[in-house]
Amino acid sequence: MGSKSHALLFHVHAECKTTRARAGLMKLPHYTVKTPVFMPVGTQGTMKGLLPEQLEELDCEIILGNTYHLGNRPGTKVLEKVGGLHKFMSWNRALLTDSGGFQMVSLLKLAEITEEGVKFKSPYDDSEIMLTPEKSIEIQNCIGADIIMQLDDVVQTTFQNYDRIKEATERTSRWLDRCLKAHKRPSEQSIFPIVQGLLNSELREKSANDHLTKDVNGFAIGGLSGGESKDLFWPMVSLSTSILDKNRPRYLMGVGLAIDLVVCVALGVDMFDCVLPTRTARFGCALTKRGQLNLKQKKYEADLNPIENDCPCSTCKNYTRAYLHCIVTVETVACHLISVHNIAYQMHLMQAMRENIEKGTFPQFVKNFVNEIYSDGNIPTWVTDSLNSVGIHLSE
């Protein structure tokens, strides 16, 4: 992999004999990450009220920062002076940043995309700003995350116009070349290209094949998880992972629901990120093996169980559902407590998948997981179909 190899070394040490799932180690400049991995999102250089120590105790090995937000506040000047985001937020493990393009298109109504880049009005002073592939990499070089993302041409997932999707897919490939050219720290940071093509398999195939020829250390699968039906979602994931080579990590962007994680690991994905565990915590929603609990509901008023009985997180060790019920959405502490549990839940799920892949028991694990989370027996067709495609037959 040439000169960039020491910014990321990926070694797969166990492969599932039935599915495409694999367990590996991804050695990054700041930390060696066990895959498959879930990466919690700390948008503005902080994880929703949790200390870096707490994230380490929760076994988080890599977290996400958002380039668009960090570029605005604290801004590149501050980050440059302090020596990058790791130092600024006192986080010694690995970091990944997005390109800023997605935020721009989703947050700012006035974004206009041209060959040069994404043009938008500053929400602060109304001036016009252009985010080009070069600019995105410049900011990400300054933030200093271990893995950084190319700027891609973002189109809403459910968008139908073929010409526009084709344009976006092809432009994403052209922008990748500009990003790689602008990259100033290849020995410390790895740029991941983003496989585009939305729900069009021909375009997605082309996109993935284009990226394969590039000197990069890993790949992201983008343009999914944007409100499309699950029946359209999983074949695109499957298609992408079947083309991308086995020796480099595959990152599926914006996916974090437990069942999605399990299915997509089976389809061969190594990395995930999502705001779900911390966002739902704010509304009093706790993630469990049997689905989500809304702790605001009156039925928890005198429920003296922890969120989950066998969860070893500090929230479950010290607090009851009844106590959380009293303080959810009222005290900041409630948000911290549920975030801790929800992140612990995601981390344990990933850990369980890694262990089962290593032991060769992954297919059985998947079956048990699906049966528990759909304890009413109503397993969605897309789950059955997607797992069938990689050799797990739930009805057997």
Added chain:
Amino acid sequence: MRFVIKHAGYGSERVSTLSGFGKVKTASIETPTAALLTQGGSVVHLTVDVLAKVFSNPQLLWVPLSNSARLEAGVRAQGEGVAKFSGLQNHITCATLQNVSEITPSGHFETNLVPMWTKNGKKMISADKYMDIMEIYKPDILLAIADDHITLKEGNKRVSKAVERSCSLLDTCVNRYLNSTQLKDCSLIGVITGTGIKEKCEHCIKHILKHKEHLSGVALSGMTDGSEESLRIPIDKFEEILKRICESVPSDLVKFIEGCWSPDIIMKAIQYGWDVFDGSYPTKLTNAGYALKLNFDSHRISDELCILDLNNDRYKEDFRAVLEGCECLACRKHTRAYIQHLLNTKEMLSTVLLSIHNLHHFDQMFVHARRHIASGTFEVYKEHIIKQYETYKQQVLIENDIGKDCESVKTTKKIRVSDDITENVVSA
């Protein structure tokens, strides 16, 4: 609860220990000290695992019923008291009716009822109802219910009523306390009100002392309604009050004081023998984005102000710790610039880091006070702290005069001790 005076200073200041608690048998609390303010049962902004990173020993917790009333059903179902229910069973709880630092509208009063302001508005509460809940909460220390949410400026009529009502409420509390099996491990504290008018206050103290054999201490209240104005008492006026109350309260009683008092007033109160302070001051600083950084070395004159306003842009690129040399987790690992960024982006970690520092540093102020009392040098330490606070106050007055109008938003933020109570009461 056992109260043992270990060192008496030259004035009335003293170092003592509180021990022999019913639930946490090994706990020993050294005084003078401040209790940690809780809200909804938790130390404000801190989960139990983060609290353990700030303090390794059992701490005294200040538990106002006004901000924890919604826990009642759960605490009852569990049956092991409010501390256990809130995940803080390794700490010592001190329960009271109201956080007197919360600003509440002045409401109407009824003979045997006291208004309690919660997030959902006003509830009228009787001594019996209060004791019913306390039998469920099972605190280690219990401040009697009183009509004490009044300022020193209150007129004769209102003060008379407050004292009269508080005496009768205390009688009920003592009576219930003596007959309660649930509260057999709990220590009862009489609450002094009517403080602004000497005769009324003395009447109140006399009445409390009638119950002395059943009481472990007294709590000085009836000085503030939580408003910034009521907290701005000239220090000599305060001193006069402390002095006369100190003289009429026997020294074997633990002395508590309620209110969000600043370090200068705390030093004066320690001088007159006060032992336990309500810990709302560091929380108030945290909620405003401020960090306390007193210099404890009385041989060194410090040139930086003793309170930093970290909202200020001037810290944007200040990569020093809030207080260099401070051993708290926030100062060991994080910078002023980072906290400024967290405040600027309204991220919750700002209040967590500020709480960690402010609680640690505020506690250190008491650690040093105890050390100085024991070695007979408290007077110098006291003056050293008072001077730093006065320099800060003068500086703020100058700055406020310059930017009065644009500061108005911040002033409302400054007086906010717990979140949104006034807003909620108004809209209720």
